[in-house]
Amino acid sequence: MTPGTTVPQSAGSRWDQPRGQRHQHPGSGLPRLFPASGAVPVDLRTHLSRFTALPYLGQPGRLIPVLKAAGLTGRGGAAFPVHRKLAAVADAATRPVVIGNGAEGEPASDKDKSLLWISPHLVLDGLQLAAETVGSAAVGLYVHRNDRLQDQLRAAVAERAEARLDRIPVEIIDAPPRFLAGEESALASRISGEPAMPRFKPPRVFERGVAGRPTLVHNVETLAHLALIARYGPDWFRGAGTADEPGSMLCTLHQADGRRDVVETQLGTPLGSLVQLGPGTQAVLSGGYHGAWLAAEDAGQLTLSNADLRPAGSFVGAGVLAALPADRCGIAETARVTRYLALESAGQCGPCFNGLPRIAAALGEVASPRPDPRAVTDMMRWAGLVEGRGACHHPDGTVRFVRSALQVFGEEIRLHTQGRCVDPARRPFLPLPARTAMDPADWN
Amino acid sequence: MNGITQSTALWYASRATGVVSLLLLTGVVLLGMLVNRQGRLPGFPRFVVTGLHRNLSLLAVAFVAVHVITAIADSYVSIQLAAIVIPFTSSYKPVWLGLGAVSLDLVLALIVTSLLRARMSRRVWRGLHWFSYAAWGSAVVHSLYSSTDLHHGVLLYTAIACWLAVAIAGCWRMAHAGREIPREGRAAATLEMMSPGRGPRRGRREAPAAQRPGADIR
Amino acid sequence: MRKELRVDPTACSGHGLCAELVPELVTLDEWGYPIIARGPVPPALDKHVRRAVTDCPVLALKLLPPAGR
Numbered sequence: 001m002t003p004g005t006t007v008p009q010s011a012g013s014r015w016d017q018p019r020g021q022r023h024q025h026p027g028s029g030l031p032r033l034f035p036a037s038g039a040v041p042v043d044l045r046t047h048l049s050r051f052t053a054l055p056y057l058g059q060p061g062r063l064i065p066v067l068k069a070a071g072l073t074g075r076g077g078a079a080f081p082v083h084r085k086l087a088a089v090a091d092a093a094t095r096p097v098v099i100g101n102g103a104e105g106e107p108a109s110d111k112d113k114s115l116l117w118i119s120p121h122l123v124l125d126g127l128q129l130a131a132e133t134v135g136s137a138a139v140g141l142y143v144h145r146n147d148r149l150q151d152q153l154r155a156a157v158a159e160r161a162e163a164r165l166d167r168i169p170v171e172i173i174d175a176p177p178r179f180l181a182g183e184e185s186a187l188a189s190r191i192s193g194e195p196a197m198p199r200f201k202p203p204r205v206f207e208r209g210v211a212g213r214p215t216l217v218h219n220v221e222t223l224a225h226l227a228l229i230a231r232y233g234p235d236w237f238r239g240a241g242t243a244d245e246p247g248s249m250l251c252t253l254h255q256a257d258g259r260r261d262v263v264e265t266q267l268g269t270p271l272g273s274l275v276q277l278g279p280g281t282q283a284v285l286s287g288g289y290h291g292a293w294l295a296a297e298d299a300g301q302l303t304l305s306n307a308d309l310r311p312a313g314s315f316v317g318a319g320v321l322a323a324l325p326a327d328r329c330g331i332a333e334t335a336r337v338t339r340y341l342a343l344e345s346a347g348q349c350g351p352c353f354n355g356l357p358r359i360a361a362a363l364g365e366v367a368s369p370r371p372d373p374r375a376v377t378d379m380m381r382w383a384g385l386v387e388g389r390g391a392c393h394h395p396d397g398t399v400r401f402v403r404s405a406l407q408v409f410g411e412e413i414r415l416h417t418q419g420r421c422v423d424p425a426r427r428p429f430l431p432l433p434a435r436t437a438m439d440p441a442d443w444n
Numbered sequence: 445m446n447g448i449t450q451s452t453a454l455w456y457a458s459r460a461t462g463v464v465s466l467l468l469l470t471g472v473v474l475l476g477m478l479v480n481r482q483g484r485l486p487g488f489p490r491f492v493v494t495g496l497h498r499n500l501s502l503l504a505v506a507f508v509a510v511h512v513i514t515a516i517a518d519s520y521v522s523i524q525l526a527a528i529v530i531p532f533t534s535s536y537k538p539v540w541l542g543l544g545a546v547s548l549d550l551v552l553a554l555i556v557t558s559l560l561r562a563r564m565s566r567r568v569w570r571g572l573h574w575f576s577y578a579a580w581g582s583a584v585v586h587s588l589y590s591s592t593d594l595h596h597g598v599l600l601y602t603a604i605a606c607w608l609a610v611a612i613a614g615c616w617r618m619a620h621a622g623r624e625i626p627r628e629g630r631a632a633a634t635l636e637m638m639s640p641g642r643g644p645r646r647g648r649r650e651a652p653a654a655q656r657p658g659a660d661i662r
Numbered sequence: 663m664r665k666e667l668r669v670d671p672t673a674c675s676g677h678g679l680c681a682e683l684v685p686e687l688v689t690l691d692e693w694g695y696p697i698i699a700r701g702p703v704p705p706a707l708d709k710h711v712r713r714a715v716t717d718c719p720v721l722a723l724k725l726l727p728p729a730g731r
Contacts, residue, residue: 351691442628
């Protein structure tokens with residue numbers, strides 16, 4: 001039996017995901033967000049026949065206790081309790097704005113794009129329900145410039161408008177192709193007509209966001225789960241996952257052999273059943289490029305849950321899990337990605353645009369043969385200097401990623417000081433966008 | 445002095461305070477550029493530059509007030525009260541005095557907006573503050589043609605010194621504005637600065653060109 | 663509740679007046695940007711902190727209720 005439905009770049013996942021012996025609530029199994037039939041986009045008719053009509057609750061606020069009982073947390077990476085965000089915006093009561101965040105700036109993550117391509121109607125259902133819950137009449141879906149996807153979404157929105165499904169019209173809004181474009185306050189800036197650069201908080205976007213209005217920002221996957229919880233209830237949702245971290249989530253898996261899949265899995269799944277942890281894998285990156293490396297043997301003891309990953313220095317985040325093959329240089333890979341992260345700085349905050357490039361340069365030094373011994377000490381000093389001193393968490397996440405590399409690839413660093421490397425050719429493995437343009441328009 | 449046959453104490457006071465106002469305004473403009481470029485007055489902490497810029501601008505307003513009031517009070521030439529703030533409405537030398545009114549209006553606007561800086565958007569305040577150059581420039585032209593005082597002698601050299609100071613400082617200021625790296629390019633510029641061969645920087649003292657690493661990258 | 667001194671890093675361009683006016687709370691990093699001590703402002707420093715907030719050429723300093731960071 002295939003574990004969850006995958007959106008394969010190749011023929012499909014080979015990994016048999018153990019289901020566990022726990023009793024499953026009827027219909028609470030996986031897949032939930034994707035159709036069992038595979039990676040084919042679900043049109044409106046199919047969506048309505050599978051899921052029943054959009055269950056409007058009739059009044060603002062009604063969905064909040066349901067979501068609280070379900071324990072749904074954000075699937076965009078921060079895992080913030082959904083009911084609390086909704087309550088905060090609903091309380092603000094002054095012309096709130098609701099935005100579905102599909103700007104998946106993380107190069108290693110495909111799940112939002114896949115979800116929007118295959119199950120847009122679940123996301124759009126979620127948007128309408130969220131809008132009803134906070135009493136909003138302004139709804140938008142923020143997605144990267146991808147003509148095919150945007151056209152598909154516009155068509156879906158038009159179809160729903162014709163069927164009089166949506167009470168509030170949905171505007172599709174362009175997100176610039178930047179790593180930080182999906183950050184909450186950067187999103188609010190962009191939709192307010194400015195470049196997509198993060199802002200200082202306070203105020204947070206739920207207080208003052210788009211055009212100064214209270215703004216509810218939810219990842220598109222969160223909205224999809226919300227749409228299902230509204231139909232089937234909190235108990236159904238808790239039929240998967242763990243008691244503290246209930247439900248299912250989408251993960252982007254990068255295997256050591258180069259395959260890249262999006263799978264839906266439940267929280268609490270052992271990492272070893274998601275990524276291959278055999279002798280061909282030396283480490284696993286969990287949480288994306290703001291996450292942390294785990295040594296393969298450690299990863300083998302952990303499950304996909306913050307309860308396991310946080311103490312190990314990592315976190316679930318947006319579900320990116322990347323296995324590093326044993327024959328690649330972890331430091332070189334980290335240096336490559338850190339250089340990308342440094343260049344993705346918005347350039348607003350002194351500590352960030354001064355510190356991250358220096359850290360990246362130092363890592364590049366460490367990744368080369370017989371590196372300057374001061375590079376690591378300098379890097380650690382700069383890491384300490386940038387943490388917490390930006391308007392957003394870009395420096396913090398980058399430092400977390402770099403620190404974990406220094407820990408997990410310590411042996412590799414030692415080899416480098418002797419002029420050796422597990423992969424002198426330093427072949428790239430982790431995905432990065434080909435674009436390196438510094439065009440100001442890229443932020444608009 | 446030639447040309448003035450019936451000068452009064454008030455008229456002299458107006459001319460004198462006019463000259464001082466011009467000097468103060470010139471100082472304020474120069475200090476403003478120094479603040480912007482994060483420069484220092486040698487031997488003094490940075491807050492002195494900002495403080496002096498603010499205090500001199502307030503002092504300048506005081507001197508301009510005396511300059512204007514004595515000019516009105518003086519009966520030799522007839523200048524209406526309203527002409528102080530409504531440009532080009534005076535019956536005596538409307539154009540040149542008008543420019544004085546323009547300068548005063550601008551200076552008042554700059555000071556009021558700066559006092560209320562916290563209540564407006566940064567961009568709006570900055571945009572308005574650029575008018576300080578116009579305020580100084582119109583004061584200069586006003587000073588040159590409202591009387592012949594600045595056409596010879598010490599006052600001529602003083603005036604030239606003011607113009608040169610602002611012109612040179614202005615070029616320095618604009619040159620830097622031209623070289624300033626926009627936000628989107630700063631990280632790349634820093635990375636460029638750290639290119640291989642230089643090695644990781646250890647801090648202020650070992651930076652190559654600027655006194656502070658990344659000083660150009662602000 | 664006593665307020666905390668914080669800097670808006672997107673506005674700050676490293677003028678450094680704050681470090682001169684309130685050295686007890688503010689030091690400059692190696693790039694000239696302020697590192698501000700966390701926590702509520704001690705009453706003895708109130709006057710100096712308020713002056714720093716007013717004098718910052720770009721108004722980057724803010725007095726805010728302590729954030730639960």
